[in-house]
Amino acid sequence: xxxxxxxxxxxxxxxxxxxxxxxxxxxxxxxxxxxxxxxxxxxxxxxxxxxxxxxxxxxxxxxxxxxxxxxxxxxxxxxxxxxxxxxxxxxxxxxxxxxxxxxxxxxxxxxxxxxxxxxxxxxxxxxxxxxxxxxxxxxxxxxxxxxxxxxxxxxxxxxxxxxxxxxxxxxxxxxxxxxxxxxxxxxxxxxxxxxxxxxxxxxxxxxxxxxxxxxxxxxxxxxxxxxxxxxxxxxxxxxxxxxxxxxxxxxxxxxxxxxxxxxxxxxxxxxxxxxxxxxxxxxxxxxxx
Numbered sequence: 001x002x003x004x005x006x007x008x009x010x011x012x013x014x015x016x017x018x019x020x021x022x023x024x025x026x027x028x029x030x031x032x033x034x035x036x037x038x039x040x041x042x043x044x045x046x047x048x049x050x051x052x053x054x055x056x057x058x059x060x061x062x063x064x065x066x067x068x069x070x071x072x073x074x075x076x077x078x079x080x081x082x083x084x085x086x087x088x089x090x091x092x093x094x095x096x097x098x099x100x101x102x103x104x105x106x107x108x109x110x111x112x113x114x115x116x117x118x119x120x121x122x123x124x125x126x127x128x129x130x131x132x133x134x135x136x137x138x139x140x141x142x143x144x145x146x147x148x149x150x151x152x153x154x155x156x157x158x159x160x161x162x163x164x165x166x167x168x169x170x171x172x173x174x175x176x177x178x179x180x181x182x183x184x185x186x187x188x189x190x191x192x193x194x195x196x197x198x199x200x201x202x203x204x205x206x207x208x209x210x211x212x213x214x215x216x217x218x219x220x221x222x223x224x225x226x227x228x229x230x231x232x233x234x235x236x237x238x239x240x241x242x243x244x245x246x247x248x249x250x251x252x253x254x255x256x257x258x259x260x261x262x263x264x265x266x267x268x269x270x271x272x273x274x275x276x277x278x279x280x281x282x283x284x285x286x287x288x289x
Contacts, residue, residue: 001113005036008109012084015102021090027110028083029117030056035110041087044073051075052083055136062103066093066137069277070270076100079107081117092265093277094249097242097287100141137277142239142286144175145207145224147194166190170203176224191222208258212241215262216248221288229284230254236261238283245288251280 009025016023024038032052034045041048044067051067056077059065065075072088074096084106086096149170151157159167165183176194180187195209207224214221221243230237237254249265267273 002036004113008106008113009036009038011109012086012099012102012106016086016096016098019088019091019095019098021088023096024087026085026087028052028085029114030077030081030083031117032083035114037085038087040089041085044068044071044087048073048075048085051136055138056083059138060140061107062100062141064139066139066277069137070274072096074099076103078103079111081114082107082110084110092249092267094240094242094265094285097240097249097285098244100287136282137280138282139240139285140283142223142284143226143229144177145226146172146175147179147198147207147224148172148204149197150202150204162189163193166193167197170194170197176222187222188220194224210252210254210258210260212252212260212262214241214243214246214248215250215264216266217246219243219246219248221245223286223288225254233284238280240280240283240285241288242285243288251283 005027009027012025013023024040026037026041026048027035029035032049037045047067051065052075055065059077061077061079063077067073067075072091072093074086074093076084076086076099078084084099086099088096147170149167153164153167162183162185166179166185169179169182174182180190183190191209194203197203198205198209207226208230210223210225212221212223213219221241235256239252239254241252242249251263253261253263263276267276
């Protein structure tokens with residue numbers, strides 16, 4: 001069994017070799033029991049175990065917790081019974097988000113080895129003091145926007161072929177990313193067209209179109225922020241962005257008037273990093289590829 005755990009741990013490490021630095025791994029069950037652990041994570045065993053036991057009932061599958069603001073240490077809940085912990089001595093915390101793409105693959109492998117686990121639901125678990133939960137840095141995945149066109153496309157509707165392609169997919173079943181991929185349209189063209197239709201209210205205005213400039217290279221990224229998610233969040237809305245288009249990571253702080261401040265993950269001192277991560281606190285994240 002130990003050899004099987006080590007093999008999966010090695011596969012996780014190998015899946016992240018494009019980071020340019022070594023990623024260390026631990027695998028646990030949802031109760032905080034270690035199945036395997038790289039030696040570089042040994043100094044953090046206690047904080048990892050206590051964080052898992054305290055936090056995993058409060059985060060969804062695919063989301064994560066950052067227990068130490070000064071370390072590149074990220075705890076992912078990958079299923080109802082499995083946890084993967086990632087640690088890097090170099091780089092920055094946002095680069096570890098690349099693991100998200102392989103969560104389903106590894107959760108199937110790990111769940112099969114873990115077997116049965118007695119899950120303690122949040123309502124049955126021992127209550128955790130609210131102030132302790134709030135000190136954790138939680139990351140929730142930004143929900144996708146699925147546009148819905150309000151009219152029927154008939155012979156009387158006037159639009160060019162590329163626009164018709166986009167509108168045909170605005171049926172509530174396709175996200176903005178899906179539409180761009182399926183139509184092979186330039187992302188900027190699709191974004192600007194959908195933005196106009198939202199302003200005209202021909203597409204149900206459930207989201208705010210956002211053009212966010214990367215603070216490192218000024219490449220603009222296009223997103224749609226669901227109004228409900230935005231309005232239910234404490235201001236400023238905090239969005240951690242990992243862009244695979246420009247290979248940069250940054251956070252957008254968005255106030256209630258949709259004015260943005262962006263902050264790169266390029267730190268110069270440990271003090272700056274620690275201060276910024278504490279400011280980040282609970283946040284949403286997205287990976288742009």
